[in-house]
Amino acid sequence: DTGVSQDPRHKITKRGQNVTFRCDPISEHNRLYWYRQTLGQGPEFLTYFQNEAQLEKSRLLSDRFSAERPKGSFSTLEIQRTEQGDSAMYLCASSLWPRSGLTSSTDTQYFGPGTRLTVL
Amino acid sequence: AQRVTQPEKLLSVFKGAPVELKCNYSYSGSPELFWYVQYSRQRLQLLLRHISRESIKGFTADLNKGETSFHLKKPFAQEEDSAMYYCALSRDYGGATNKLIFGTGTLLAVQP
Numbered sequence: 131d132t133g134v135s136q137d138p139r140h141k142i143t144k145r146g147q148n149v150t151f152r153c154d155p156i157s158e159h160n161r162l163y164w165y166r167q168t169l170g171q172g173p174e175f176l177t178y179f180q181n182e183a184q185l186e187k188s189r190l191l192s193d194r195f196s197a198e199r200p201k202g203s204f205s206t207l208e209i210q211r212t213e214q215g216d217s218a219m220y221l222c223a224s225s226l227w228p229r230s231g232l233t234s235s236t237d238t239q240y241f242g243p244g245t246r247l248t249v250l
Numbered sequence: 251a252q253r254v255t256q257p258e259k260l261l262s263v264f265k266g267a268p269v270e271l272k273c274n275y276s277y278s279g280s281p282e283l284f285w286y287v288q289y290s291r292q293r294l295q296l297l298l299r300h301i302s303r304e305s306i307k308g309f310t311a312d313l314n315k316g317e318t319s320f321h322l323k324k325p326f327a328q329e330e331d332s333a334m335y336y337c338a339l340s341r342d343y344g345g346a347t348n349k350l351i352f353g354t355g356t357l358l359a360v361q362p
Contacts, residue, residue, distance in 0.1 A: 133293075134293075161348075163348075163349065163350075165350075170259075170354065171354055171355075172254075172336050172338070172352030172353050172354050172355050173294070173336075173350070173352050174352070175349040175350065175351065178348060178349060185348075186348065186349065188349075221294065238296050238299070239296070239350060240295075240296075241293050241294040241295065242293060243293045244293070
């Protein structure tokens with residue numbers, strides 16, 4: 131399977147614990163996005179990277195959240211001191227931004243299966 | 251503020267009936283609009299984007315800037331069209347985009 135993969139697929143934790151999720155993008159994709167989806171809502175943007183640079187963070191990304199993409203390949207999203215309100219599906223997506231900067235129709239975001247977090 | 255509104259949580263139609271999933275947006279700049287679909291137990295996937303002007307699986311969507319709408323249409327629904335449909339918006343960077351702003355989704359149920 132050459133699509134976006136996420137690990138773990140499910141995570142149950144107790145309030146106050148730290149959790150870390152991993153996302154492996156499609157291999158040649160240089161952009162990586164994190165979204166969060168709660169029940170009955172569409173995905174909400176959290177942050178995105180171009181290569182290893184984190185270019186934008188949503189206000190949803192509180193100080194307890196941190197995302198990294200150290201080598202411009204896989205990314206991790208860590209939540210410290212989890213709260214019940216953090217329970218959600220965390221989605222990762224990747225895309226290819228043309229390196230030359232020319233316009234292109236290739237910047238389509240491909241989503242992973244998500245990591246479902248339950249905070250007890 | 252940038253916002254996408256999908257007024258219907260559920261749309262139920264019979265097989266062979268026309269389908270229209272509504273999407274309205276609020277955006278001050280030049281937007282790019284998308285429809286994403288999620289079939290049962292599958293990941294979110296792009297159905298179509300307005301810039302491509304394609305028909306995918308018989309679905310079409312026209313961007314109406316005057317009405318700030320991007321409704322998804324199909325003349326004859328099939329049972330395999332049953333899925334959750336999300337309308338999404340992004341800023342148009344000359345063909346490339348970054349973050350997507352999603353609506354709350356509409357569940358399309360096609361009855362036999």
